[in-house]
Amino acid sequence: xxxxxxxxxxxxxxxxxxxxxxxxxxxxxxxxxxxxxxxxxxxxxxxxxxxxxxxxxxxxxxxxxxxxxxxxxxxxxxxxxxxxxxxxxxxxxxxxxxxxxxxxxxxxxxxxxxxxxxxxxxxxxxxx
Numbered sequence: 378x379x380x381x382x383x384x385x386x387x388x389x390x391x392x393x394x395x396x397x398x399x400x401x402x403x404x405x406x407x408x409x410x411x412x413x414x415x416x417x418x419x420x421x422x423x424x425x426x427x428x429x430x431x432x433x434x435x436x437x438x439x440x441x442x443x444x445x446x447x448x449x450x451x452x453x454x455x456x457x458x459x460x461x462x463x464x465x466x467x468x469x470x471x472x473x474x475x476x477x478x479x480x481x482x483x484x485x486x487x488x489x490x491x492x493x494x495x496x497x498x499x500x501x502x503x504x505x
Contacts, residue, residue: 433441
């Protein structure tokens with residue numbers, strides 16, 4: 378059932394007269410902040426730590442980014458120094474390469490080929 382225009386206008390006029398009681402917004406804010414504090418206390422230590430890191434990085438200032446870059450550089454340097462290296466790679470013994478080119482008897486090979494049209498297709502080629 379759809380309300381009529383008169384019903385909607387009467388509801389809107391009633392709504393304009395309704396106001397929250399005095400101190401409603403102060404109580405709302407007090408309760409909201411209390412709930413936020415209770416959630417922060419209930420967080421696990423690791424979640425709280427990452428929350429602090431997230432808030433630290435959200436406040437963008439050049440000095441904090443420089444501190445973060447320096448910390449990352451220090452961690453990378455320590456990891457490079459203390460991470461064990463892989464197994465030692467032993468190289469294979471080298472042998473000299475013979476660069477002499479031996480000419481192939483190409484003319485003799487060409488003379489042995491049969492290009493006669495009467496023998497076309499005898500060697501298993503497909504004719505299209």
